[in-house]
Amino acid sequence: MKVASPEPASLPAEVTIWEVGARDGLQNEKEIVPLEVKLEFLRRLADAGLVVLEATSFVHPKWVPQLADATELLAELDQAPGARYPVLVPNARGLDRALESKVRDIAIFASATETFAQRNLNSDLDGQFGMFEPVVSRAVGEDIAVRGYLSMCFGDPWEGPVPVEQVVAAGKRLLEMGCFQLSLGDTIGVATPGHVEALLRAFVAAGVGVDKLAVHFHDTYGQALANTYTALRHGVSTVDSSAGGLGGCPYAKSATGNLATEDLVWMLEGLGIEHGVDLGALVETSRWMAEKLGRPSPSAVVKAMG
Structure with missing residues (x-):
């Protein structure tokens, strides 16, 4: 049976862009990006209108040396009025530093x-929650907002396709321990729109409202925008992206760049969805960062507007 196209009214009126370029985008760089470049990158992103800027990570420098300057960056960061600057916190020591x-x-x-939990967290699928529970509990007690990222929601390079019910069970545990939002990560970029729809429907059927969900797509197979549009159709209104399409995952070598923020903004504008970003200023920022990194941006929009 042919399904009718969705009416524009089925899309959210406004989308929050969760910009991850300064953290997820830079954590996989081969060369250390100087602190002053990171600070300027964040300033330019804020000037372009982005209001949620994931700034850095308190992961041990041994594992992510590119972000070893997290404390210094936050000390010197000139935060834009009204903007949020979340940081990734892996454990209790990371929370202390935050x-x-x-x-x-x-x-x-x-x-x-299971496999990614072992490789990334030195834990097992069930044990990771015991590690996170005291971190979340303490943070919430300090009136700190805690977001939960869930990786490998669609496929795992070692285990293959991930059962939907397994993803829902893990995601619900993060929300139940106090995370205000759950970001569903397609870490290796294998998701397709049908899979995205099935996972979102499963979360709703399990009692999780789409207002609690965000999406985080990688563009390995060129599906990130199509997957994002599917999520928008189902009511998701927070989308993770990275300026210029920067990023990957240091623990999953098949993970390529994130959805480019410019490509996302271009689509949102075409759909009439509010986003608050100056596309021209954002493109200029990504061009500037590409020069600093010594390679062209993979963003289609950055290329097209070049």
Whole structure:
């Protein structure tokens, strides 16, 4: 049976762009990006109108040396009025460092699969929640907003396709322990629109409203925008993206760049969805960062407007 196209009214009127370029975008760089470049990158992104800017991570420098300057960055960061600057916190020590830096927004990073939990968190699928529970509880007690990232929601390079019910069960545990939002990550970029729809429907059927969900797509197979549009059709109104399409995952070598923020903004404008970003200023920012990194941006919109 042919399904009718969705009416524009089925799309959200406004989307929050969760910009991850400064953290997820830079964590996989081969060369260390200087602190002053990171600070300027964040300033330019804020000037372009982005209001949620994931700034850095308190992961141990041994594992992510590109973000070893997290404390210094936060100390020198000139935060734009009204903007939020979340940081990734992996454990209790990371939360200590975040509190010392007076951070008010954190994110934790969990896995939907056993193998990635072992490789990324040195835990197992069930044990990771025991590690996160005291972190979330303490943060919430300090009136800090906690976001939950769930990786490998659609496919795992070691385990293959991930059962929908397994993803829903893991995601619900993060929300139940106190995360205000759950970001569903397509870490290796294998999702397709039908899979996205099935997962979102499963979360709703399990009692999780789409207002609690965000999406985080990688563009390995060129599906990130199509997947995002599917999520928007189902009511998701927070989308993760990275300026210029920067990023990957240091623990999953098949993970390529994130959905480019410019490509997302172009689509949102075409759909008449409010987003608050100056596309021209954002493109200029990504061009500038591409020059600093010594390679062209993979963003289609950055290329087209070049």
